[in-house]
Amino acid sequence: MVSRSTWIARSPMPGRGVAAGITLSMLSAVVLLPIGALIWQGVQFGPLGIWDVINRDRVWAALWLSFRLAFLAAGFNLVFGTLLAWVLVRYRFAGRRLVDAAIDLPFALPTAVAGIALTTLYAPNGFLGGLASQIGWKIAYTQWGIFLALVFVGLPFVTRTVQPVVEEIDTEVEEASATLGASRLYTMRHVILPMLTPAALTGFALSMARAVGEYGSVIFIAGNIPLKTEIAPLLIVIQLEEYNYNAAGAIGLAMLGISFVMLLAINLVQIWSRRKIGHV
Amino acid sequence: MSDISHPTRFRRASDDSPVARLILIGIALGGLGLLVAMPLLVVLSQALAEGWGAALTSLASHDARSAIRLTLLITAIAVPLNAVFGIAAAWFITKFDFRGKAFLITLIDLPFSISPVVAGLCIVLLFGANSTLGGLLVAGGYPVVFAVPGIILATVFVTFPFVARELIPVMVEQGRAEEEAALTLGASGWRVFTTVTLPNIRWALLYGTLLCTARAMGEFGAVAVVSGKIRGQTATMPITIEMLYNEYLSVAAFSMAGLLTCLALITLTLKTGLELRHADALAATRRH
Amino acid sequence: MTIRPVFLTLALFAIAPQAHAQDLLNVSYDPTREFYRDINQAFAKTWQDQGHDAPKIETSHGGSGAQARSVIEGLGAQVVTLALASDIDKIAQAGKLPTDWQTRLPHNSSPYTSTIVFLVREGNPKGITDWGDLVKDGVEIITPNPKTSGGARWNYLAAWAWAQENGRDPKEFVHDLFTHVPVLDTGARGATTTFAQRGIGDVLLAWENEAWLAQQELGEDQFDIVAPSISILAEPPVAKVDANIKNDAQGELADAYLDYLYTPEAQAMAFAHYYRAWDDSQADPQDVARFPKMNLVSIDDLGGWAKLQPEHFGDGGIFDQIYAGP
Numbered sequence: 037m038v039s040r041s042t043w044i045a046r047s048p049m050p051g052r053g054v055a056a057g058i059t060l061s062m063l064s065a066v067v068l069l070p071i072g073a074l075i076w077q078g079v080q081f082g083p084l085g086i087w088d089v090i091n092r093d094r095v096w097a098a099l100w101l102s103f104r105l106a107f108l109a110a111g112f113n114l115v116f117g118t119l120l121a122w123v124l125v126r127y128r129f130a131g132r133r134l135v136d137a138a139i140d141l142p143f144a145l146p147t148a149v150a151g152i153a154l155t156t157l158y159a160p161n162g163f164l165g166g167l168a169s170q171i172g173w174k175i176a177y178t179q180w181g182i183f184l185a186l187v188f189v190g191l192p193f194v195t196r197t198v199q200p201v202v203e204e205i206d207t208e209v210e211e212a213s214a215t216l217g218a219s220r221l222y223t224m225r226h227v228i229l230p231m232l233t234p235a236a237l238t239g240f241a242l243s244m245a246r247a248v249g250e251y252g253s254v255i256f257i258a259g260n261i262p263l264k265t266e267i268a269p270l271l272i273v274i275q276l277e278e279y280n281y282n283a284a285g286a287i288g289l290a291m292l293g294i295s296f297v298m299l300l301a302i303n304l305v306q307i308w309s310r311r312k313i314g315h316v
Numbered sequence: 317m318s319d320i321s322h323p324t325r326f327r328r329a330s331d332d333s334p335v336a337r338l339i340l341i342g343i344a345l346g347g348l349g350l351l352v353a354m355p356l357l358v359v360l361s362q363a364l365a366e367g368w369g370a371a372l373t374s375l376a377s378h379d380a381r382s383a384i385r386l387t388l389l390i391t392a393i394a395v396p397l398n399a400v401f402g403i404a405a406a407w408f409i410t411k412f413d414f415r416g417k418a419f420l421i422t423l424i425d426l427p428f429s430i431s432p433v434v435a436g437l438c439i440v441l442l443f444g445a446n447s448t449l450g451g452l453l454v455a456g457g458y459p460v461v462f463a464v465p466g467i468i469l470a471t472v473f474v475t476f477p478f479v480a481r482e483l484i485p486v487m488v489e490q491g492r493a494e495e496e497a498a499l500t501l502g503a504s505g506w507r508v509f510t511t512v513t514l515p516n517i518r519w520a521l522l523y524g525t526l527l528c529t530a531r532a533m534g535e536f537g538a539v540a541v542v543s544g545k546i547r548g549q550t551a552t553m554p555i556t557i558e559m560l561y562n563e564y565l566s567v568a569a570f571s572m573a574g575l576l577t578c579l580a581l582i583t584l585t586l587k588t589g590l591e592l593r594h595a596d597a598l599a600a601t602r603r604h
Numbered sequence: 605m606t607i608r609p610v611f612l613t614l615a616l617f618a619i620a621p622q623a624h625a626q627d628l629l630n631v632s633y634d635p636t637r638e639f640y641r642d643i644n645q646a647f648a649k650t651w652q653d654q655g656h657d658a659p660k661i662e663t664s665h666g667g668s669g670a671q672a673r674s675v676i677e678g679l680g681a682q683v684v685t686l687a688l689a690s691d692i693d694k695i696a697q698a699g700k701l702p703t704d705w706q707t708r709l710p711h712n713s714s715p716y717t718s719t720i721v722f723l724v725r726e727g728n729p730k731g732i733t734d735w736g737d738l739v740k741d742g743v744e745i746i747t748p749n750p751k752t753s754g755g756a757r758w759n760y761l762a763a764w765a766w767a768q769e770n771g772r773d774p775k776e777f778v779h780d781l782f783t784h785v786p787v788l789d790t791g792a793r794g795a796t797t798t799f800a801q802r803g804i805g806d807v808l809l810a811w812e813n814e815a816w817l818a819q820q821e822l823g824e825d826q827f828d829i830v831a832p833s834i835s836i837l838a839e840p841p842v843a844k845v846d847a848n849i850k851n852d853a854q855g856e857l858a859d860a861y862l863d864y865l866y867t868p869e870a871q872a873m874a875f876a877h878y879y880r881a882w883d884d885s886q887a888d889p890q891d892v893a894r895f896p897k898m899n900l901v902s903i904d905d906l907g908g909w910a911k912l913q914p915e916h917f918g919d920g921g922i923f924d925q926i927y928a929g930p
């Protein structure tokens with residue numbers, strides 16, 4: 037489709053100039069220019085300086101913690117969110133509408149409030165934290181607490197991306213599969229899940245991306261002990277407190293770089309899986 | 317979702333076994349209860365710890381009212397901007413083929429993956445009094461950072477992908493055939509958009525806009541960096557909640573948090589209500 | 605979309621710079637919220653009694669370092685009242701006020717002082733009476749992070765001072781101390797909440813005024829205050845930010861505001877808010893008497909902020925080495 041000479045392939049669709057103009061100019065003004073300022077700061081600081089800041093045990097530990105827990109939380113949301121989408125679309129039960137609306141709450145609750153509320157609940161003297169501590173399970177002020185907060189902030193993404201796709205599925209496909217002798221489980225695994233995969237992956241990526249950078253809710257519940265429960269965004273704040281813009285920018289750039297590569301990879305996987313199952 | 321009713325003892329091939337249903341619904345409700353409902357209950361019970369009177373009095377104070385006004389103003393500016401961007405971006409991405417599409421989508425998603433703290437830092441680096449651009453603006457009497465424009469910018473930044481992200485999958489599913497048909501019949505570009513595309517995407521658009529609204533009202537991290545946290549001037553609702561909480565005024569803090577949650581719930585209920593009323597139309601647009 | 609112009613107009617109103625001469629922004633740190641709320645009211649009244657128009661005084665609170673950074677970045681504070689002299693030094697280095705600012709007002713520009721005490725659970729179950737008891741087995745300490753909290757730097761330096769006086773290796777002692785910390789909050793208020801409301805830890809290292817306030821706000825029958833044998837004389841300084849003064853009238857207001865902090869009336873309020881102020885002539889004797897006599901080491905005895913700040917809390921400093929990893 038795409039020829040070498042034209043960047044944008046010929047299309048009969050109208051509004052190319054307007055759409056491209058608004059998209060690119062707003063993207064530049066709102067996103068690229070501020071990020072450009074950050075990158076410029078990094079350029080002035082120099083790659084060696086950046087590497088010096090990042091290449092410390094404590095920074096690696098924080099980056100590893102942030103990305104690992106964000107991945108796990110997004111993984112949890114991938115499974116739980118897909119399940120929620122399925123339940124909400126396919127089943128009818130009392131309070132379904134209420135549940136449907138409740139899923140978006142993590143978007144709306146200010147992160148600091150969410151952090152305070154979760155800590156109140158899951159601290160050793162909180163209602164649920166108290167129950168957990170009876171079986172020796174500490175949640176708040178451990179990595180479990182961070183995991184919990186990250187699951188919370190990323191919860192709506194997978195459900196909201198998968199839900200419309202479940203609605204689109206034609207039940208005839210499932211019936212056909214059953215007629216051909218497939219068990220319900222087999223149909224689920226080989227017919228339904230592949231259809232949901234691209235959307236679920238989008239949700240996973242968004243959920244993970246959101247979790248990696250989350251600060252407001254996590255600091256209340258994390259414990260913030262270096263090398264154990266200190267997240268990367270907190271390190272940035274610490275550097276800012278020391279008026280060290282270079283170091284703050286360096287850690288910010290490291291997170292930005294890793295996130296960008298990850299998002300790009302997931303978008304590519306998604307395009308690939310869409311092609312594979314015949315959409316687009 | 318066919319209209320034909322079946323005797324209950326026969327299960328349709330697209331239905332799950334009752335046991336599986338129960339288990340799945342149980343997991344869904346249990347998980348949501350632990351993750352969402354319980355924290356919400358904490359907020360509400362703290363807000364009403366001293367009764368409705370105390371909660372309402374705290375919301376009627378001068379500082380609380382100005383925080384509510386500021387948050388509504390910021391939302392009213394940020395959301396339309398992002399809606400326009402979302403429509404333009406989704407149109408551009410789904411109706412045209414061009415190189416670097418994945419890259420462009422990634423750029424649009426980028427604000428999601430940027431820590432709100434870093435987002436705030438970026439804006440300070442660009443518009444702070446120490447930067448070239450910021451210095452000029454401050455000298456001209458239009459400070460951005462620690463003033464309302466900075467908060468708006470931070471809010472637009474963190475909610476940037478919301479509308480676009482909702483529209484793109486729907487418009488991909490819809491394909492281009494309907495628009496192409498309308499064009500062949502001689503409709504103008506704008507007419508195609510308003511009569512063919514917009515009806516198809518209105519639910520996704522509404523949904524994205526509502527999400528954007530909810531998130532814009534609740535944004536804390538990025539706004540905290542660029543707001544001077546001055547009562548009555550640059551303290552948004554989330555910032556005020558934090559300030560009140562730090563002053564041991566937990567009733568006032570959680571009342572405002574409760575109000576913010578209610579505002580969000582209203583927008584979300586609105587969406588659900590519209591869906592209910594227009595369920596038939598919605599189903600029709602979603603079927604190919 | 606027809607309503608958008610209305611929003612834009614509204615935005616312009618919100619954006620337009622305020623042009624009142626009689627306004628004043630005091631950028632302060634976390635635990636002074638209650639104190640300055642009272643001061644602002646009392647000062648406004650005094651100022652009006654002197655025949656001026658009613659001033660519009662705003663305060664902003666946050667971590668001391670973050671607040672200083674905001675002022676450096678352009679937050680238009682006419683007055684700063686922060687936790688550490690080194691934070692105001694940073695603002696001075698940015699050219700917003702003369703570097704000898706600390707000599708402009710009495711008592712090193714600190715109208716009130718405080719110190720670091722221990723808040724323990726009712727009845728002091730772990731028997732904590734002095735710094736040495738903190739590093740006993742099984743004791744959990746709550747303190748904010750010295751990297752993000754001004755108050756926590758005083759905690760750390762008080763521990764350092766005690767170790768020096770008692771023939772311990774101070775570096776080893778603070779290292780031991782921080783291995784007993786299960787939660788490292790970013791600010792003083794966060795640490796107090798973790799200790800008092802979440803029930804974590806056996807002892808909270810806190811500002812004296814914060815400890816009293818926590819007891820008052822969160823239950824007197826739940827906590828005891830323990831005064832260690834040695835602590836630090838914390839001098840939170842105040843200063844006028846010359847570069848942000850728009851005109852003479854505003855400069856006059858800022859000077860009057862800072863001078864007011866030294867009047868017997870304001871000093872009495874400082875005592876009432878659990879600060880150790882200088883002039884107790886108008887203070888309630890009860891407010892003064894509740895402070896135990898303590899052996900307080902001043903920051904200059906330890907070498908002064910200019911030396912201590914980079915050595916202990918700078919990038920790669922002694923505090924960072926505690927958590928440098930294996």
